Amino acid sequence: MQLNEFQERFKALMLDNPKALDTPPEELAQFCKADSITLPTRLKVYRNNIVGSLTDMLKTTFPTIEALVGEQFFEMLARSFILQHPPSKGVLSHYGDGMDAFIKEFELAKSLPYLPDIATYEIAKNHSYHAADDLPLTTEQLAAVPIEDLDTLHIGLRAYVFLVASKYPLTAIEEFCKNKKTDETLNLDQGGESLMVFRSSLDTKTDILAKDEFEFLRQLSEGASLGEATETVLSHHPDFNIQAVLQKHLALETFRAL
């Protein structure tokens, strides 16, 4: 068997359903050696390494999901995800992207409608942690822009800034899972959250933003100029205080250097 054919067949078997390993296809079985340790046992070592290591990785990225559904359910969810969406490259820092969409379609998770949004939030935290380093916009830099140019100025967000909005109280759910006490319940109808995920002191942090503030940052991140973003936000939130929001986020270093 040529290397190409062997690798294709081996890969297909590793991503097949678990029972397939008990009766490997004849061509592959003839190509492999086995003795007192049978071929299925040998193949299962690889299968367990692959699924086990990727499951551990997903547990690190989605701790709140695991806390919400329990370890056993999470491992089943992870296995389904891994077999249907194996990594496509050798760098795995973003592995788990697409988990939110996957959960949305996962029949057994449909009774927990907030799960996909929790997954989106945890994906954002993971991306933020691994985002490239860039430089912040400083007050001096902004002050150097001629006043007549401010309206058309484009300000981007730092690579580690991610905006997540949900009709569920995502950080309240996260906190609840971290300090899990069995005699407490969480009110899921307390309203949604508009979140900014970012990095501070080398770890990710989350701030709950006001609706107008969130909308403003979202506009900027999508390429609106300062003037356009302000106008759009003001049309929905007449009390929007751009001065205060700019000051706060210059201090937080939310904006990328010009």
Added chain:
Amino acid sequence: MTGHTIHTNEAVHTYGPFPPASRPSEPVGIGLRYPHYQEVLETDLELGWLEVHPENYFGGGAHRHFLSEARKTYNLSLHAVGLSLGSDEPVSEEHLRGFKELIDIYQPFNVSDHASWSASGNAHLNDLLPMPYTQESLDKLARNIETTQEYFGRTILVENPSTYLAFEGNEMHEDEFMNRIAEMTGCGILLDLNNIYVQAHNHGYDAWSYIDTIDARHVGEMHLAGHIEQDADDGVILIDTHSRPVKGDVWDLYAHAVRKFGVAPTLIEWDTDIPDLKTLVGEADKARAIIADIGAESLAHAAE
């Protein structure tokens, strides 16, 4: 989730410059892993060097801060797990690019990956999968090693993997395969003693004769790690978990290798169920003690 539709990668913080790579004067190192980041920076450790998987530092991010701080004190070996050198298909250029960026910044004294494969078509299976030991495999592996060495402008080391599966079509044994790949490409061999022990048990081969076959000129680094024994069918299969202390038999094999090859930079690997730093450094101390004993032994022989 929104953001970064117009993201550019300019204005990146530059780390370094770091001192040029030098072969560590102390031969034994440990893997730098997330749970120990802060402690490694704050503790005065008797270690020659640190090893990391470059894949965890691609593209930037918070991890790089710790690596940069650690690099100020320690020499570094970049030990990759993602090049998939043994794939039928060529090495990913994206992967080479990310890797090269780290080499340029961090100036490692050694750069390595494995004689195994992970990628096939659209899937990267995140394990070090076995190759049949044939001329075709040698040719494909050699092509990928040569591409990598050309891209990096330096030779790399290639590690013998732990294997659980062998092939009817094998045309040579792994020890000979490793020698030949080194001769074909000029790459060095990263000799993992635990992997030799594990595969020897799993395929009924003699680990000591494996060491005896390997050509001393090629050995550029050694690795040590713990494995587990798992009851299976009518026997026991050994699994390379990097989750335990190094076993006694593997220490013996290491001593045999040091006697034959001399002292090479040696890494203690521990990647799951990671212990406290003291335990990990304790394993490094054991390796140093073996090297010291053998040094004393060879001096005694010289005096005879």
